[in-house]
Amino acid sequence: MMAPLASSLPKSLRSVWLAALLSSGLLGCASQGSTTLVAGDPNGQVQNPTQLLGQLPLPAGSLIRADQSLIIGAGDNWVGRVVxxxxxxxxxxxxxxxxxxxxxxxxxxxxxxxxxxxMVMTRQERTATFEMVDGGVMSSSSVSLTMAPRNAAVMVPKKP
Incomplete structure (x- = not known):
């Protein structure tokens, strides 16, 4: 039913229609799950991480690389990876x-x-893993911080 509608639009409006359709579909998926969508600036970085990461301190001047991060939840109970x-x-x-x-x-x-x-650190029921890459003198260094439950049940796959 949508295909005839798209084909009846002028060629210049088809891409706008398609973009609007995809955006609304993505927004619908995002609102149903518990994944926090991280909006970045044009460089893919987030400058105010406090509401996403709760009370986790970050070095002064750090920026979240939104395009490389996945944050599930928010505040002090989030899990995932922040670059x-x-x-x-x-x-x-x-x-x-x-x-x-x-x-x-x-x-x-x-x-x-x-x-x-x-670095691997634990606190209460959480584990934080830091992978830090030295960028040297010419480029920025990066830290990949992975946060996960400390005693998560591990499911070992069974052989077929």
């Missing part, structure tokens, strides 16, 4: 997470330091 642009001072960002999170009750489980560094 941050933390600027050129990789050492400051590394120290920030290592100093600030334990001061807020997070327990450091493991830390591996290198060009790509990893």
């Amino acid at each position: 941050l642009d933390v600027g050129r001072d990789f050492d400051a960002a590394f120290r920030f997470f290592l100093d600030t999170y334990p001061a807020q009750g997070w327990t450091v489980v493991s830390v591996i330091r290198g060009k790509t560094s990893f």
Whole structure:
């Protein structure tokens, strides 16, 4: 029924009609689920993460890369992955997470330091995993923060 409507429109309006149809479909899907859609600026970055990530502290000047992040829920109970642009001072960002999170009750489980560094921390029923990539002098460093339930039931696939 929609195909005849689209074909009856002038060619210049067909793309507008298609875009409107797809947008309304995506909005309908988004409102039914619990996924928080992250709107970014033209560079794909979010500048005010507080309402998305709750009380999780982030290094000063960090920006969320919306196009690479997936946040399910919001506030202090969100799960998913947030990719941050933390600027050129990789050492400051590394120290920030290592100093600030334990001061807020997070327990450091493991830390591996290198060009790509990893940290795993737990607090109550949550696990935070940080993958940090040093961008060097010429480009920004990034941090991929994955938040998940600490004792989530793991389903092991059965062999057919």
